[in-house]
Structures are given as C-alpha cells and as structure tokens.
Amino acid sequence: MGGALIPAQRTLVLTALAMVAFAANSVLCRLALREGAIDAASFTAVRLVSGAVALGLILLLRDRSVKAMATQGNQGSALALFVYAAGFSLAYVELATGTGALLLFGAVQATMIGIGLYRGERLAPLQWLGLMLALAGLVALMLPGATAPPLAAAALMLVAGAAWGVYSLRGKGAADATAVTAGNFLRALIWLLPLALFAWPAQWPQGAGLVYAVLSGALASGAGYAIWYLALRGLVSSTAATVQLSVPVLAALAGVLWLDEAFTLRLLLASAAILGGIALVIRRGASR
Template sequence: MNPRYPLWLTALAMLAFAANSVLCRLALRNDAIDPASFTGLRLLSGALMLVLIVTLRDRSMAAVWRAGSVLSASALFVYAAGFSFAYVVLDTGTGALLLFAMVQATMIGVGLVRGERLAGWQWAGLLLALAGLLLLLLPGASAPDLPSALLMLLAGMGWGIYSLRGKKASDATAETAGNFLRSLLWLLPLALVAWPLPAPQSMGLVYAILSGALASGAGYAVWYLALPSLASSTAATVQLSVPVLAALAGVLWLGEPLTGRLLLASLAILGGIALVIRGAGVSRTE
C-alpha cells in the first residue's frame, strides 16, 4: 500500500469528525432544527449510509444483521442525543473539547478499573488534563453553560463506552452499521419526551443528513480503512486534532470567540491526554 494512502484517509476522517460538531452547531444555533429531530435524522442517515457501504462491499445484508448489540446501540444513542442537545448552547470548539476529553477519560478510567497501571508521566498527564477540564468549567464570564457542558460530558461517556465495546470487533464497519440500525429503536421514546417537535427548516434537514451520512457514516468507514495501518498510539494521538479543527472552524465560519480560557484549557487537556497516550505506547514497547 502507498504509505500516503493511510495518511490521507486519516486526515479525511479527522475532518469528518470535526465536521460533525460544525454541522450540529450550524443547525441548532439558528433554530433550523430541534435537537431531537437532528439526532433522529443523523442516526437514520448514518445507518442508511453504513448499510449501503457494507451491502456494496459484501453484496449482502447478512453482515449487518449479525453485527452490533443493543447495549452498544444504546451507548451510541446516548452519545448522539447528548451531543445534539448540548450544542443548542455550546460553542463548537468548547463542545468538541468537552466531548473528546470525556471520551478519553472514560476509556482511561475503565482501563484503570480493569487493572491497567499508569507510569509517572501518564499520571502527570492525567492530572494536567483534569486541571484543564476544571479550568474550563469553573464559573466565570467565559465559562460554558453548565447543564449543556454536563450533557456533552454524558455524550462523551457514551462514545467512550461505545468505543471500548467496539475495540475487538472483527468487522468494525458492519458492527457500526448494525449499531446505528439498533439505535433507531430509541427515537420513539426521544420523540415522546421532546414532543411537540417543531417543523424543521430545509437547511436544518440538510445539516442533519450531511452530519449522519457523510460526517458520521462515511467518516467512520474511512477511519476504519485507515486504522489497520496505524499504530495504536498514533491512532489515539491523531484524534487530538479533532477539537482543534472544530474550534478553528467555529472561529472562522461561525464567528465564535476564541477565549483565553478555552486556549489554556485546550492546551492542558490535549497536552495531558497526549502524555497519557504516548506514555502507554512507550510502556508497551519496553
């Protein structure tokens, strides 16, 4: 394989992941669509795209029907719903940073509970990341809305659990397609809780479908194509780019402020996580 092929796939996947935050914020900040409808359309269009990809690849739906689980689909739904409702208020970069920090915290925390041990530099990185998160959430003029921040942290926990459950999947794309399909079972309870649902605007529908079909469905498929060619530490570290890309897009395209608090918190959180991830890679090679 051309060595540049995984590099381009990885870059494309990271752009897709950051685009999810941008598309969601675009749709919700101007009330083009409500968060429940955005969640439903995102999951539905993502499921259809992933099923299409797997069916074209295998010329059969059998792999999709066999893959996935109700528990993983529930974690996926918690992520998608929390993500949407949080972005009604949160800025793009702040939301992406909270999400990413909680995903990594969940995965690291589960590893510690299972008996994994951290080296000295990893503990330093973990404490640095926690300090950055506290700095971001402390009350003040530039602090994010606390209920929305907690919803995004819940979304990150859901995605972290989903990621942990999918680590051993033999066919990650089919597994994701199956889980997206099963997550649709949660849309009826969500609609009942959020009822009455306002009629979405045409651009709200477009943003939701783009988020589901391209940024989620196609984005995950591209990421799983790149993953086999990446070392674990590289795959984890490269995801540090997602909150940065989302924040830059929010500033350039949506006119969102880049505050000193967000910059400091980003450096602490992303730098701390990088120390933990890099430390894990070094300890495995010793």
C-alpha cells in the same frame, strides 16, 4: 504504479479525511441548531437514520448483504451510541463548537482511561501527571466566569463523551468494525421513540436543518467512521489515539472561521492542558 497512492500516503489521506469528518459533526450540529432550522431531537433522529442508510450502502458496495446489519452489533452498544448522539445534539443547543468538541474528546479519553484503570491497568508517574493535567483543564474550562460554558449543556456533552468512550471500548477488536457500526446504528433507531416523546412537540425540520443533519449522519458519521476504520489498518494504536487530538482544534478553528465564534483565552489554556495531558498518557503508554 500509475497514480495510485502508496500505503503510507493512503493511510495519511484516509486519516486526514476521518479527522475532518469528525470535526464536521460538531460544526454541522452547531450550525443547524444555532440557526434554528431544526431542533436537537430531530437532528439526532435524522443523523442516526441517515447514518444507518449510509452504512448500509457501504456494506452493499463491499458486496455484503444489508441483512448483515441485523446480525451485527448489540443492544448495549446501540444504547451507548444513542446516548452519545442525543447528548451531543442537546448540548450543542448552547455550546460553542470548539468548547463542545473539547469537552466531548476529554470525556471520551477520560472514560477509556478510567475503565482501563478499573480493569487493572497501571499508569507510570508521567502518565499520572498527564491525567491530572487533563482533568485540571476540564475543571478550569467548567469554572464559573464570563466565558464559562453553560453548566447543563457542558454536563450533557460530558455524558455524551462518556457514552462514546464506552461504545468505543465495547467495539474494540471487532472483526468487521464497519458492519458492527452499521448494526448498532440500526439498533439505535428504536431509542428514537422515547426521545420523540421527551421532545414533543418537535419542530418540523426546515430545509437547511435537514440538509445539515443528513450530512452529519451520512457523511461525517457513516462514511467518516468507515474511512476511519480503513485508516486504522495502517496506524499503530498510539498514533491512532494521538491523531484524534486534532479534532477539537479543527472544530474550534471551523467555529471561528464559519460561525464567528470567539476563541477565548480560557479555551486556549484548557485545550493546551487537556490535549497535552492526554498526549502524555498516550505517548508514555506507547513507549512502555
């Protein structure tokens, strides 16, 4: 055996790395935008380009031709990916790290659950309770007040989360999720042109902002998604969904520790309601 990890340990390590990577996206974006080292449109562009490059390199390391990127994915998923990435960056101009991650995660799960209901899925009474609790948490977080997030920024993050939920459902069951993701990153680059026109004149990225955006695209996004797909091989669906509840918590803690952001009572109560409610939906669905 030597020093090799057993499958369960390997899955645990991969899952932990993926959750840290997902939370790091929020931290890196907020850090770059807060310091004014890059604008939101440029951050989105650099993130998508560096993510595509990183995923292409991963395919090469797997003895796959980069040409596979041109045949994988589709324009619909690429558009959803772009809307997520652009909305994410634009929202974090004003949102705190933890608040943005919580809004994003809540919107992702609400979108996926809502589409499931539209397609005919049914919820047990306890699941309905969980869904109502999560929605109440989102509403409470958005209510006017001294600690409420800016409405426009919050709406942008909800749109980003909805787009990511759609993207996730469109890619469900992909035979090679990493190759499909690489193809979608490549296809999403075409949407950078209208974004550049919308944001013109864009700020020329400074050194730190460029570094944060590359780290977000290449490591937290490209490598992070590849690691997550490896971890999914050892996780059942309910566990995979539940473990993602850790991402907003990790992002909020990182914001407090590294960005000197306040962890308010409103955010604490909303987090408990949203994450607890979603956990009820997921776990009850698994038990059924």
